Amino acid sequence: MSKQPSFVIHVSAECYPVAKVGGLGDVIGSLPKYQHQMGVKTWVVMPWYEKPFMKKHRFELVFEGSFFQGSQPLQMQVFKEVEGVLGFDLYVLKIPGLLDRPEVYGYQDESEQFMAFQHGFLHWLTEAGIVPELVHCHDHHMGLIPFLMYHAPKFFKLKKTPTLATVHNAQYQGWMDWNRAILLPPFDTWKWGLLDWGRCINPLATLIKCCTAFTAVSKGYLQELFVQSNGLEALFNMERAKGHGIVNGIDSAVWDSATDPMLTSNYSITSVQRGKKENKENIFNEFGLIDPKQPLLVFIGRFVHEKGADLLPDIILRICTELPDKLSIFVLGSGDTEVQQAITSLASRFPGQVAASIGYHEGLAHRLYAAADFLIMPSRVEPCGLNQLYALRYGTLPIVHKVGGLKDTVIDLAENDGYGITFDRNDAAGVMEALNRGVAMFKTRGKLGQLRKKMMQLDFSWDKSAAEYIALYKRLIEDK
Ligand code: ADP
Ligand code: GLC
Numbered sequence: 001m002s003k004q005p006s007f008v009i010h011v012s013a014e015c016y017p018v019a020k021v022g023g024l025g026d027v028i029g030s031l032p033k034y035q036h037q038m039g040v041k042t043w044v045v046m047p048w049y050e051k052p053f054m055k056k057h058r059f060e061l062v063f064e065g066s067f068f069q070g071s072q073p074l075q076m077q078v079f080k081e082v083e084g085v086l087g088f089d090l091y092v093l094k095i096p097g098l099l100d101r102p103e104v105y106g107y108q109d110e111s112e113q114f115m116a117f118q119h120g121f122l123h124w125l126t127e128a129g130i131v132p133e134l135v136h137c138h139d140h141h142m143g144l145i146p147f148l149m150y151h152a153p154k155f156f157k158l159k160k161t162p163t164l165a166t167v168h169n170a171q172y173q174g175w176m177d178w179n180r181a182i183l184l185p186p187f188d189t190w191k192w193g194l195l196d197w198g199r200c201i202n203p204l205a206t207l208i209k210c211c212t213a214f215t216a217v218s219k220g221y222l223q224e225l226f227v228q229s230n231g232l233e234a235l236f237n238m239e240r241a242k243g244h245g246i247v248n249g250i251d252s253a254v255w256d257s258a259t260d261p262m263l264t265s266n267y268s269i270t271s272v273q274r275g276k277k278e279n280k281e282n283i284f285n286e287f288g289l290i291d292p293k294q295p296l297l298v299f300i301g302r303f304v305h306e307k308g309a310d311l312l313p314d315i316i317l318r319i320c321t322e323l324p325d326k327l328s329i330f331v332l333g334s335g336d337t338e339v340q341q342a343i344t345s346l347a348s349r350f351p352g353q354v355a356a357s358i359g360y361h362e363g364l365a366h367r368l369y370a371a372a373d374f375l376i377m378p379s380r381v382e383p384c385g386l387n388q389l390y391a392l393r394y395g396t397l398p399i400v401h402k403v404g405g406l407k408d409t410v411i412d413l414a415e416n417d418g419y420g421i422t423f424d425r426n427d428a429a430g431v432m433e434a435l436n437r438g439v440a441m442f443k444t445r446g447k448l449g450q451l452r453k454k455m456m457q458l459d460f461s462w463d464k465s466a467a468e469y470i471a472l473y474k475r476l477i478e479d480k
Contacts, residue, residue, distance in 0.1 A: 004038075004039050005040050005134060005473045006040065006041055006133060007043075007132045008041070008134045008136060008473060009042075009043045009132045009134075009135050009136065010028060010042065010045070010138065011046070011121060011135065011136070011142045012024065012138040012141075012142065013046065013114065013117075013141040015044050015090070016028070016029030016030075017029060017086075018053045019053070021360075022302060023248070024139060024168050026251070026386055027168070027217075027386075028044055028138065029254075030254070031466055032044050032086075032087075032088040034249070034461075034462035034463065035088075036088045038466060040470055040473075043089045043090075043132070044089070045091045046090075047094075047113070048079070048093060048099050048100055049092075049102065049103070049104060050100060050101060051102070057081055057083065057085060058081070059082060062078050062128075063077065063128055065123060065124065065127055067123045067185070069116050069119060070182050070183040074095050074098070074116055076093060076123070076124070077093070093120050093121060093124070095116050095120060098113050098117075099120075111174065111183075112180075114141045115144065115184065117141075118142060118144050119184075122149065122154075122155045126157050126158065131158065131161060133161070133473070134164060134476060134477055135149070136163075136164045136469075136473075137165050138166050141203075144195075144203050144206055145207075146163040146165070146206075146211045146212070147194055151188045151191045152188075153186065153187075153188075155185075161480075162213075162480045164212065164213055164214065164215065164473065165207045165208065166214065166217065167208075167214060167221075167225065168217055169306075170229040170230055172204075173230065174202070174203035174204060176200060176201045177201070178201060194210055197232070197235065205232055208239050208242075213242045213243075214243055214244070216244075216383065217246070217247065217384035217405060218247045218408045219245030220404050220407045220408040221405055222244070222245035224381075224403075225243070244472060246469060247408055247465055248389075249465045250386060250390065251461075252393070252459075255390050255394075257394050260366055262362070262367060263367060263370050264279050265279050265282070269453050272456060273449055276370065276394075276452070277292070279367060279370040283296070284328075287357075288352065289353065291352070294327055294328045295374060295439060295442040296371060297372065297373070297375075297399075298332070298369075298372040298375055299312060299331045300332045300333060300365050301387065302334070302335045303333050303334060303340060304336065305380065306381040306382070307377075307379050307380075308378030308426060309333065309339050311427065313339065313343060316329055316343070316350075323435070323436075324353070327353075330356070330357075330371075331347075332365060334359050343356045343358070369387075369391055372391070373397065373442060373448075374396065374398075374399050375387060376400075378401050378426055379401055379403055379404070380426060381403065382403050382404040382405055383404050383405055384408075388409060388410055388420070389409060392419065393455075393460065394456070395452035395453075397420060397441070398421070399435065400420065400421070400423075401422070401426045402423065406422070413437075419454055
């Protein structure tokens, strides 16, 4: 029997609680922790951001160097978090002017930003003689790393190290014009085709072509990638033998209603009815919702097409006109300005029934999972989805479109052992039908109490999936 992998590095643009924009941050803040507990030395390496975490925690300088990005000399520093507060080793890479910014995404020179990170990361490993057993690259921001390890002479010390790519969301691919190629470190030019997809540099496509293996964040999403992946269908089919589906888990220590410091009132399985009632009353009082005896429906997420956020205004209007006095609504999120405006004006038009908070508020999200009766996810694309898992953990019934990871993780109440509501028709009418099922269920209180207990007992922690990742690492390391 061969031994466990002993040293793996995750590279990612996000990691909770250092910097989180969505589920990628949650995964990188938790999977490595579970792997570390399972005996694998696990590092996370990410860009340095101007975030409160950096000020609150102590970092030591472990490396300093410089390299050229095109004709521009870049100074880089690598810092290690000293106390190990995250349960794994955290390293952050700082480059003045590129990797020292307040936000993770949204800058015009995003390709330069992430190219500099990837080059800097490999420069550090090569110069410092660090050779991990495997490098685990997350999403397109880290998409050029396997290409550079295998085809840029500067990093040949890492040529034999296997790489695993995880696709969290293939909607985003990091496309850049071919004129950016000049910014890359020298590579075997006759391998240029590995960078190309559709006559531009496509880092996600490059990642899939060059990695030793790739995973999608649920089995359902892996199947979807072959038929619907924003232009990469043919590529995923060509590389299908390298693909695996491993569903995300959650950090059940962070997401524990009995200890979560962000909740107004903590509760366990035995006190779920009381706990949810108290959290709900608190939200109702603070946001001017009138009747806490009505079920509370919440949406938490980015207002983008893939999340079906554009459907919300119509759904809310129909709830307020077709189901008055039957359902209260809370929307937390931001994104598309039209959706933001429509939701804000619905909240002013139906003040006691609809509340909204536009923005990103970690604490409020926790309080809403605890306070809500139902969580709605009308996603068009959902590679895994973590919201539904947090909802279940806090005894909140997920009402979800049957797609990707939602299909894999939520079993409809109509089936044996079901614990959620799923719907096929993702438009306002389809969602209303599903909501009516929820409202009917809410009336049978005893049944709801039982269901809440059942939801909270489900185990979506990382235990199983972290072990699956480790088994896959082991195979890739042995086969290298
Ligand atoms: P995605 O990564 O596609 O946005 P996920 O379901 O994987 O979707 O993860 C979303 C994560 O971001 C969850 O932790 C969710 O609670 C959180 N989240 C999303 N929007 C907000 C918001 N406006 N405020 C606070 N947390 C949010
Ligand atoms: C992406 C996906 C989401 C998934 C998350 C973590 O942001 O949109 O479905 O849960 O990554 O893997």
